[in-house]
Amino acid sequence: MAVTSNKQGAAMQLCMALPENFRRQDFLAFHRRDADQLSEHVTEDSLLKGVVWQGQPACLSLFFTERNVSVTLDADTAWSADGQRTLEAWVGHMLGLTQPVAHFEQRFAADPVVGSLLQRQAGLRVPQSASAFEAVAWAIIGQQISVSVAIAVRRKLIQHASLLHASGLYCHPDAQTVAGMDEEQLKALGFSRSKAVALLGVARNEELVALLAQPVATAEQAEAVSSRLLAVKGIGPWTVSYALLRGFGWLDGSLHGDVAVRRNLQQLLQRPEKLSDKETAEWLRAFSPWRALMAAHLWAQQSSAGY
Template sequence: MTQRTTVSIPLPAGFRPADILAFHRRDAEEVAERVTDDSLRKGMLWDGTPACLSVRFDTEVATAEIALDAEAGRDLDARFEPMVRRMLGLEQAVEAFEERFRGDPAIGRMIAVRAGLRVPLTATPFEALTWAVTGQQISLKAAVSLRRRLIIAAGVRHASGLLCYPDAARLALLAEEDLRAAGFSSAKARTLRALARLVADGDLPLDAWAAAAPVEQIRTSLLAVRGVGPWTVDYVLLRGFGWLDGSLHGDVAVRRGLQALLGTEGRVGEAEAKAWLARYAPWRALVAAHLWAAGATAAY
């Protein structure tokens, strides 16, 4: 039995579907996402039920469908289109950002080269949170491998054959030993389990926060969890909620991109990057995304 719903979403002029698809193409083994030149299929859990999200891009429209392994009767429509719009970055005020800074001597040319760039979001804030913890202080390649092993350890498969990225309730069922066997350090395993329990119990209402993103409340709540630091919070606010003003000065790829942009010999330190990014508030994270895109090194 399958329940489906489909939406068609008009795309703005200059929309860049390749950026969205590249974000979901990180894992070449495609255990949970399969990407073509114009489409994405992703396994996920919708209220605990295995689901497959499909998005296909045409010139002016994105057509999205979600198929649940469940009988009809669940209310999908009210939540599905807003989720897809967030994932595609359609709520991001990139036009205002480009208008403001297209003449900026430091970043104007960088913006012009990638006009219309938006930040792809994860399907849920919880996915962004667990991905951020997974990627702490390791390379992108290592993080992708850990993420794959987490999905396999969770062991939830949709009828399409895709494995589903675990939600908080499913991840909370994994023991620390399960996560250690998947390659996570003891510290990351404990942090992931603590976050999963908090979300599953409603103490971290990430989905409820998604509509309005109360930034300071999210920041305070996440920083209270051992193993979550400022970089993780700013990354989650960006990839999970679409907040474009996080100062990602602690991100190595951002600092490398800034070094290349400025043409400096030595490495750019965190303090220097923080001061440089400050001039671009309230779009500091969007500038960081442009630096990611401009760099030769893949970013998170």
């Protein structure tokens, strides 16, 4: 991945090469979910996203060409010597550039059930949230409600946090900001009591927040995050698998409890009856250690944005 960089005032700029089969519309669709564009402004070839960087509001700008992405992080911060490397790794993670999608597609290219699906959706990567905490928050908000309702609740949370960058974009609150809220405030934003308890349980757990700031690259690390999250009241297996997928790029979580995954698998298998959680888990097991990536391909049958 070729990178060039320069500093301009308080901004760091990079230019990164993209893989030949990079599906930028998948990435942009994921960040286009909220039509109000309060925190993310998306066009056909760009994303401007409000983020919290080193505790302060910042703006991440990504401008895509066919084979490159120009990156600017406008942040009121003193850049360390490894600032370029940190920004490069973060953006590469968000874009899913380190995900072994070619290996996965090659492994199952001849599969009679999914081979043609993978060929049609070649290069599919799982776009990442800007932080693992943002992914966890979205997973909690999205429990057992429609995407449109979840988007509205997320928007209210972002507005309530009032982390506004000079660009005019609001930033998704970090754990420290959410920890300062209380249950009644969250309920007023549309959270159920159980979801408010869960989100605060994560945000106020300093050890868990520190763990969420670390990468997950092994099954042992994924298990450590899973066990800590499952210990929080109101968080179950679906929330954990989704957060691991969207926050860490961990591709082996089993999303068998996801309604869209079960529905689209039923369509793929041409089954007249709905599939149970158990049947879906059993089917996904054959794709380990890429079960969640297979689930993302099932999502993409319906929408490139996924959930």
